[in-house]
Amino acid sequence: xxxxxxxxxxxxxxxxxxxxxxxxxxxxxxxxxxxxxxxxxxxxxxxxxxxxxxxxxxxxxxxxxxxxxxxxxxxxxxxxxxxxxxxxxxxxxxxxxxxxxxxxxxxxxxxxxxxxxxxxxxxxxxxxxxxxxxxxxxxxxxxxxxxxxxxxxxxxxxxxxxxxxxxxxxxxxxxxxxxxxxxxxxxxxxxxxxxxxxxxxxxxxxxxxxxxxxxxxxxxxxxxxxxxxxxxxxxxxxxxxxxxxxxxxxxxxxxxxxxxxxxxxxxxxxxxxxxxxxxxxxxxxxxxxxxxxxxxxxxxxxxxxxxxxxxxxxxxxxxxxxxxxxx
Amino acid sequence: xxxxxxxxxxxxxxxxxxxxxxxxxxxxxxxxxxxxxxxxxxxxxxxxxxxxxxxxxxxxxxxxxxxxxxxxxxxxxxxxxxxxxxxxxxxxxxxxxxxxxxxxxxxxxxxxxxxxxxxxxxxxxxxxxxxxxxxxxxxxxxxxxxxxxxxxxxxxxxxxxxxxxxxxxxxxxxxxxxxxxxxxxxxxxxxxxxxxxxxxxxxxxxxxxxxxxxxxxxxxxxxxxxxxxxxxxxxxxxxxxxxxxxxxxxxxxxxxxxxxxxxxxxxxxxxxxxxxxxxx
Numbered sequence: 001x002x003x004x005x006x007x008x009x010x011x012x013x014x015x016x017x018x019x020x021x022x023x024x025x026x027x028x029x030x031x032x033x034x035x036x037x038x039x040x041x042x043x044x045x046x047x048x049x050x051x052x053x054x055x056x057x058x059x060x061x062x063x064x065x066x067x068x069x070x071x072x073x074x075x076x077x078x079x080x081x082x083x084x085x086x087x088x089x090x091x092x093x094x095x096x097x098x099x100x101x102x103x104x105x106x107x108x109x110x111x112x113x114x115x116x117x118x119x120x121x122x123x124x125x126x127x128x129x130x131x132x133x134x135x136x137x138x139x140x141x142x143x144x145x146x147x148x149x150x151x152x153x154x155x156x157x158x159x160x161x162x163x164x165x166x167x168x169x170x171x172x173x174x175x176x177x178x179x180x181x182x183x184x185x186x187x188x189x190x191x192x193x194x195x196x197x198x199x200x201x202x203x204x205x206x207x208x209x210x211x212x213x214x215x216x217x218x219x220x221x222x223x224x225x226x227x228x229x230x231x232x233x234x235x236x237x238x239x240x241x242x243x244x245x246x247x248x249x250x251x252x253x254x255x256x257x258x259x260x261x262x263x264x265x266x267x268x269x270x271x272x273x274x275x276x277x278x279x280x281x282x283x284x285x286x287x288x289x290x291x292x293x294x295x296x297x298x299x300x301x302x303x304x305x306x307x308x309x310x311x312x313x314x315x316x317x318x319x320x321x322x323x324x325x326x327x
Numbered sequence: 328x329x330x331x332x333x334x335x336x337x338x339x340x341x342x343x344x345x346x347x348x349x350x351x352x353x354x355x356x357x358x359x360x361x362x363x364x365x366x367x368x369x370x371x372x373x374x375x376x377x378x379x380x381x382x383x384x385x386x387x388x389x390x391x392x393x394x395x396x397x398x399x400x401x402x403x404x405x406x407x408x409x410x411x412x413x414x415x416x417x418x419x420x421x422x423x424x425x426x427x428x429x430x431x432x433x434x435x436x437x438x439x440x441x442x443x444x445x446x447x448x449x450x451x452x453x454x455x456x457x458x459x460x461x462x463x464x465x466x467x468x469x470x471x472x473x474x475x476x477x478x479x480x481x482x483x484x485x486x487x488x489x490x491x492x493x494x495x496x497x498x499x500x501x502x503x504x505x506x507x508x509x510x511x512x513x514x515x516x517x518x519x520x521x522x523x524x525x526x527x528x529x530x531x532x533x534x535x536x537x538x539x540x541x542x543x544x545x546x547x548x549x550x551x552x553x554x555x556x557x558x559x560x561x562x563x564x565x566x567x568x569x570x571x572x573x574x575x576x577x578x579x580x581x582x583x584x585x586x587x588x589x590x591x592x593x594x595x596x597x598x599x600x601x602x603x604x605x606x607x
Contacts, residue, residue: 034423053454053457054449135593137349139593150559151558166359284451296452303448
């Protein structure tokens, strides 16, 4: 705490700040001291649940720890990641199931986020129009977002049920398919079932973010466009889209980071089937079901690195959009 | 009627058709779950949009299971405790981050942002160890602790944004009167922060109520589980024996409070979600 006070006397710390009372240093010092005191509980809790566990996961990935006896772990170097033994490669990086799950996760993330953005923008444009009952439609659109992921997965699992599901029933009545499709069990369709549920659940989030951006747009360029008789579709691509791109980017990054760690939907809809397994499902299966904490931690660490890399890349590219604390 | 008018009418019809389509798409799965949950088990496998016979057997069946009641109780305790802790720690931290300029402030904000992007699985084994060391395995208290990893960063982030928007004169007046920072928070800011706290509290509640991965991993026995895990594990031996009626009834039971919350507080939720992303 004392160091922070010392720092604060340095020129950089005395820059004018809107809420800073321009008075004697006693008040300043008291405030800075109080600031750290108030931050302390949050920092302690975050260290306990995030910082320390992350370090431990990292460490455990270099051991042969097992779930039943975490204490008795031996350091084994990079063996969980990759090791050459008796003419064969072992480890997460040599496991075809891991690479399958990486591919599944990337495929799932890209496809579902793309669909969510397209449909989210359409829904947002509709909600931005003025019409009677807009509030009701907005509330209805929010419902999928509020439903627990587990529950939405179960609801869709029931609708997608191969024998008694309403979706097969409808598709057969309309004549699109002749025989019922085993949506969640058949590897050819199960990923699409997962994407369907995720898209349904997260369109509201994207739509709301885009709607907030739409409502901040200046009205005058639309009036000008209308006077000039420019086609609305052209106006959308030339005026609206460029203006909402920053908000859209924020929505995309939030959704992508979320999609890369997907777990619940896939676990409930298709359990541990390899055709839809995501990186999170893979890591948890190793950790909990196979009790191999070392190996599972290695997979978790890789997932963390992938997401950290994506985040850093985004922060680097999009510094303009997220300014810390918004000053 | 000329073509121009016709085109206008067609446009209006198309617009409303789109609205109806969106409404049906958003609400139908929930509606169908309600319909299914009201069907007697003999009718379960007949596809219909409106139940021809209906009763409350599925609801009676889930509410007569003590493990389900226990799960609801656990979920309520966990969600409320998480909200309380997140707001308590969030309001003090956001005062520090939003009203005081000090060295290391941006670093703390960056760390918070970083934690909010953590994949939960990345801390699973380390957190498992911590929870066992604290003797909280198979105990809702372990879930309360672990849920702060995703509720706290979000709460701090949004509350900091709100805290910054409050006029500085208020605080200056308090300082002039010799108020300590703690008094300033509780007596000056807290009354003004209620709307923001309600918003973030609501979002934290929903997040805690819906969480699955930690709840699945850190609990073992039926009586310590939360509702999402209870619903996910309500299954029979094979895919064909799943008790769909009770599953749908349980789904409706846990979703109804959320749907009611969303309808009542939709404005707050929207502002909270967008404050976290757009303004942040």
